[in-house]
Amino acid sequence: MAEWWRGAVTYQVYPRSFQDDNGDGVGDLQGIIRRLDHIADLGCDAVWLSPFFTSPMLDMGYDVSNYTDVDPVFGTLSDFDALIVRAHELGLKVIIDQVLNHCSNQHPFFAQSRTSRTNPKADWYIWVDARPDGTPPCNWLSVFGGPAFTWDARRKQYYMHSFLPQQPDFNYRNPEVVDYMEGVLRFWLDRGVDGFRFDTVNYFYKDALFRNDAADYVVKDYVDGNPYNMQYHLFSKNQPENLGWMERIRRVMDEYPGTATVGEMGESHHAIEMMGDYTAPCRLHQCYSFEMMGHDYSAAFFRKKISEFFTGAPNGWPMWAFSNHDVMRHVSRWAKHAESEDAVAKQAAALLLSFQGSICLWQGEELGQTNTELGLEELTDPQGINFWPEPIGRDNTRTPMVWDGTQSGGFTTGKPWLPVKAPQLARNVAGQTGVAGSVLEFYRAMLALRKGSQALMAGKTVFHDLPEPLLAFTRQSDTESLLCVFNLSAHAHRVTVQGTAGPQAASLGAALSGNTLTLAPNAAAFLPVTGSLTLQA
Secondary structure (H helix, E strand, O other): OOOOOOOOEEEEEOHHHHOOOOOOOOOOHHHHHHHHHHHHHHOOOEEEEOOOEEOOOOOOOOOOOEEEEEOOOOOOHHHHHHHHHHHHHOOOEEEEEEOOOEOOOOOHHHHHHOOOOOOOOOOOEOEEOOOOOOOOOOOOEOOOOOEOEEEEOOOOEEEEOOOOOOOOEEOOOOHHHHHHHHHHHHHHHHOOOOEEEEOOOOOOOOOOOOOOOEEOOOOOOOOOOOHHHHEEOOOOOOOOHHHHHHHHHHHHHHOOOOOEEEEEEOOOOOHHHHHHHHOOOOOOOEEEEOOOOOOOOOHHHHHHHHHHHHHHOOOOOEEEOOOOOOOOOHHHHHHHHOOOHHHHHHHHHHHHOOOOOEEEEEOOHHHOOOOOOOOHHHOOOHHHHHOOOOOOOOHHHHOOOOOOOOHHHHOOOOOOOOOOOHHHHOOOHHHHOOOOOOHHHHHHHHHHHHHOOHHHHHOEEEEOOOOOOEEEEEEEOOOOEEEEEEEOOOOOEEEEEEEEOOOOOOOEEEEEEOOEEEEEEEEEEEEEEEEEEEEEO
16 A cells, blocks of 8 residues: 555654663664564554664764664664564564764764865864854754854864754755765665654754844743743754755655655644645655643644644644653653543543544553653763753653563563663553453554544544533544544543444443433543534533
């Protein structure tokens, strides 16, 4: 199927934390191969692998020093080839991360670039002169703290880095850089990957005049823990030339039928609108943002975000996710809206897997995993260390996958690179497999419901007007209409429904008696539409 990605469910694997097969405490490709059955049995369509490329690991692989090889901690290129073969045997597509905005300062290209202003790689990175007073040319900030410019005494210039000083940004205004990056994509496509997830997809081009970013126009009643969030990033990213690079990527992908792309929209303003721009038919296939990875758990919020996308970009395509490797796990974020952590875990599954678009699951969310509480001395994440204690870092969500109730959760026979603590150990695969009512079995039921429903896979969304905390919409395809109703609270509610049959097998805490739908706390109901539909709270 050429458009297999449309409506598909992708499972994100963080290689360091999925399965360690050689006992060094860090996950590896052989471990992923051994555990791919779990992802296939869950009912997912694809697996997204976070970076496994050669790297000094200052940002856990998002600082690449060789784009066309595997870091020895994860294995070899032969291991990667074997992973592709096994995934395809299981019917899984393989999407790999591409971190093309920046690289490690240990990459040979940067090592050469910094030696002089005239060498062959001199213009491959963003180098700028100091102002007369010795300061950087503008006020751009690094996501990880401090200015986005670091002085290099060799060239007597500043270089730009959107993240760590050890992660210099490439200069995409140099055609040689763009040509090289196209070659990187072709290298992995020729090895059989089914697509790419592009890190920081809106960062590639910067303002050529180095104009100052403005203060954030959103008035806040608190001081941000990270000064980066105090700016509106008009010039340090989000440049129109980015879209031309997206179009070139699409032309490459079109030469490899059946492949797909997804972009990470790293933006706090107009992210839904930008997702639409980046997924126009000639650009990326799909795009996700962090819009649904915050603390809002209201019906109005979900209705607004989905409506905004499909109204503003009827020809675009979103990927929705509630958690990933960069944010607090959603069970911990939204626990206050539920009777229990398991209740919000199951309702979140029902909610996410009924949305129009493609879906991404973060490893462990199918177990109802929560954020791990870590002390400063346990952290490895530069963001978490630099901004301790707030905003919370990313290690708390990246702790190892828990396969069973044994020490280290079956992840490793050695000492895990991040600790496996008791609250996480209690939510393991072996302890939930085959157990009626478990979060894992509910995820399997919801994935089966989605895959077997033309309405959920491809139907349009029509929202119904119900008061908070009730969210209701109909997914309508040519052959099926399905009403989806959610009680986003820890209190029971009733809804009068006319024009439907009884709830389907994957309903959660919902009962239909006559025309009265009773919704337990954090309930979800999926009802086939059989006539003219009316709802009233």
